[in-house]
Amino acid sequence: MKGRYGDIWDELFSGLWEANVEEAYFKNKVALVTGASRGIGRAIAESLSLCGARVIANYHKSEKEITSLVESLQNKHCAIEALRADVTNGKEVERMVDEVVKRYERIDILINNAGLKRDSFLALMSDEDWVEVIDTNLKSVYYVTKWVSRIMMRQHEGKIINMSSLSAFKGLAGQANYAASKGGVISFTRAVARELGRFGIQVNAVAPGLIETDILKDMDKEALKELIQGIPLGRIGTVGDIVGAVLFLASNHSDYIAGQTLLIDGGLGI
Ligand SMILES: NC(=O)c1ccc[n+]([C@@H]2O[C@H](COP(=O)([O-])OP(=O)(O)OC[C@H]3O[C@@H](n4cnc5c(N)ncnc54)[C@H](OP(=O)(O)O)[C@@H]3O)[C@@H](O)[C@H]2O)c1
Secondary structure, three states, X not given: OOOOOOHHHHHHOHHHHHOOHHHOOOOOOEEEEOOOOOHHHHHHHHHHHHOOOEEEEEEOOOHHHHHHHHHXXXXXXXXXXXXXXXXXXXXXXXXXXXXXXXXXXXXXXXXXXXXXXXXXXXXXXXHHHHHHHHHHHHHHHHHHHHHHHHHHHXXXXXXXXXXXXXXXOOOOOOOHXXXXXXXXXXXXXXXXXXXXXXXXXXXXXXXXXXXOOHHHOOOOHHHHHHHHHOOOOOOOEOHHHHHHHHHHHHOHHHOOOOOOEEEEOOXXXX
């Protein structure tokens, strides 16, 4: 398998290709992934775990899904466990981070992935939909990053990757709440990258375009079809398309990158 993707990628994905946790790139790194029960977060948690990291897979409601993920990876001798917390609740986040530190004594990688959307035209938007989206996609990033950064500052190292969206760049009708939350994530990423850089902590974001997960299932089929036709790479993205960039930003190969947001959208946002 080695040599297939060039040195950097072979090294990063060594666990994935060979299921050899002992030699894997992220061996002994402790990674907290929020919203790991489904979609993009699940794929990131799985990949980090297969690449040797000790993964704490946060979830909120999808107990069955997270249990199947954890069991399948534990059967492959990966170190992964689930931790329930509603990331919009500051107290629950504080307890979650305390629990991780009690068990593992450190946190090397934080993936702020949990998110949702509640699309509607602004004139018709309910206050509840505005608040839920801002709380889940942005306030959660504030809570989790605040508590985890205290641990990483003590360690003098850490990688934080936030989940933004193409929607922050390309105003999509019906997504005023979602776009505002994801634009906030980009600005938050820049400000916090500046604060934490001197502590050896790199904070970056990724902004996926259209990725095939549950989040798209209530999207208008015609609007989705039209958007897909406009993608220069000619297809909708998969969770695997996001994983590579996240593993790169979580690795030491990105040590001189801070405050950036990487669009992963098949060119839709060009
Ligand atoms: N898919 C796309 O096209 C796309 C594009 C751009 C950006 N993104 C972003 O990528 C991230 C993942 O999206 P996805 O498509 O994978 O969505 P998804 O399949 O709907 O999964 C969302 C995940 O977020 C978790 N979550 C939601 N609210 C939570 C809360 N209060 N506390 C803890 N976890 C919570 C869910 O956990 P439970 O099910 O356990 O509650 C689930 O694991 C989101 O931030 C999303 O905005 C996605």
